[in-house]
Amino acid sequence: MSNIKNLKEFAQLAGVSTATISRALSGTGRVSEETRERVAALAERLGYQPNATARNLRTQRTMTIGVLVPLGHEAAQHLSDPFFNTMTGFLADALSDHGYDLLLSRVLPKGDRWLDRYIGSGKVDGIIVIGQSTEFAVIETVSRRYLPMVVWGGQVSGQNHCSVGSDNRKGGALAIRHLIERGCRRIAFAGPTQGPEFGERLQGVKQVLRETGLSETLIELPSHFEPGAAFEDIRAQLEGIAAMPDGIVAGSDVTAIGVLRALQALDIDVPGQVKVIGYDGLPVGAQVSPPLTTIDQQLRHGAGMIVDLLLRRLAGETTESRMIEPILIVRAST
Amino acid sequence: MSNIKNLKEFAQLAGVSTATISRALSGTGRVSEETRERVAALAERLGYQPNATARNLRTQRTMTIGVLVPLGHEAAQHLSDPFFNTMTGFLADALSDHGYDLLLSRVLPKGDRWLDRYIGSGKVDGIIVIGQSTEFAVIETVSRRYLPMVVWGGQVSGQNHCSVGSDNRKGGALAIRHLIERGCRRIAFAGPTQGPEFGERLQGVKQVLRETGLSETLIELPSHFEPGAAFEDIRAQLEGIAAMPDGIVAGSDVTAIGVLRALQALDIDVPGQVKVIGYDGLPVGAQVSPPLTTIDQQLRHGAGMIVDLLLRRLAGETTESRMIEPILIVRAST
DNA sequence: TTGAAAGCGTTACCAC
């Protein structure tokens, strides 16, 4: 920490003008090699650092990206959700690789102005939204006039905003094909029914079932988003079921973990009696027992892509949405 | 989003001075009720919002708190670590309750200046460090001259910096007593051996074993921090063990999950043959099978406390470190 | 290569 409080003071000590110091420290503009070295050494010795706020005001950029996690109806739902937390971590890494800071905000979307309010404050240069959930319309509207925004989530035709997410339909198809290959014939789909992403995954499953002539057998097991509630939902439904499925596609890894617990509670062996496959590729999936077979969305890669696209939009480019290739990861639950 | 770009423009449209607008909008200073309403309505209609950077510069505060996650030797260790992610989430909530934003930074501590650099930039009003890990000395030094900093972690006697964390020794004692009550007699302690927190937990365990006359039986199972590596470490050690323990205290929930997997891999029944207890109280502990008995550090409560202390330091108070009461949560793994 | 000075968009002091 420095005892010098601003550039002016530092310039006096260095015996040059503030302009020269600024140039020397930022590396921009012409300064003699000698001065630059002298200034740099002095700054290091005194621990001087230019004030970021003042610089931001002058340069009209903050070098900060806002990451927004819209909390859905279930207000408490995301607090400890492994998906959002994991994604945030990856984004933090990707952003800091490019010299950007990450301003984290969890917002309860209220009305249709929450995004505008956030943007208007000028605290950030750009925005990343994790998950469209119920806010698809708001995001879509804002995207028409605010460019530096990239969203993690699904992609629908005609969509204006730039999103990154896995090919959910393909991923769903991948999951169900794997179960069929493993010999499953009575298939269930477990998970939330809301949100564009889950819907697409289910569509992928249905399509393959139709092609295979198994569509009659599909059992739907709707559940809440939140882990604890999901477990209860699934257990209640499986408990009273006429014929137990022999394979379950879960809409997310979190749901899949709930499914595993529910089956465990009912004393049903996985993968012996029922096989289970998740969706996301969260690290935690490898840590449960049995380790979870899943469709990997390559979140780290996705985070890198989001940041890359955002930086390009910041630079004035227009960018298209991107699909990430879903990858089957086979572990012990199938 | 607004088409108005600054206060001056807005003031012209409103037909009053910038000073009046500022007062009307911020609620500070005397303004007639009539003007305030008129200005507020116009601001709402035009979507005008004062620029945060300019305000920050003028007021000399950013209303932003930096949350630092120092990455230890194992650079990749925290990327997806549920503990850090969960803590960050709780902090985000607590901070936003008080109108503060959260600037998230993962830092690779390099040398002893990383904290100074962060502080010197003036991007934040205060700092929260999650975990002291190997940086205890640096934190301690900085705390002597930089006051608005609160650390999640252990507390040692004579420590200068303000920390919040559970009473690790007591928590360790709580864990081992529970295992003994459940009939365990050959006890093992699994987990990382580095860091002040794990050490204290182990001491708590040892002390109770001494008091009970069981101290001869303690088996130590050191492991890495990172989940995957921890699993391997534990499995390797249990595989070749002369006499299997009948109770295992894990240094953290993440370690405990690794222990559960290792036992599963060796076909050992939990809690039938071996009982396992974790430490942290992470939500994910309730989702594994069998659901994990653990010592709850009340992270949400802890996060609230950290923020509370930080705000008081920001206001000039001096604050003492706080211990959180560890609570035993019994689930199915014991 | 360097320095003087004009902003960046607010807030807060001081008059009126």
Place this chain on the structure above:
DNA sequence: GTGGTAACGCTTTCAA
């Protein structure tokens, strides 16, 4: 109760 205006600490023209 309201308006003028000087900061806040920096970057970046423009001149020298």
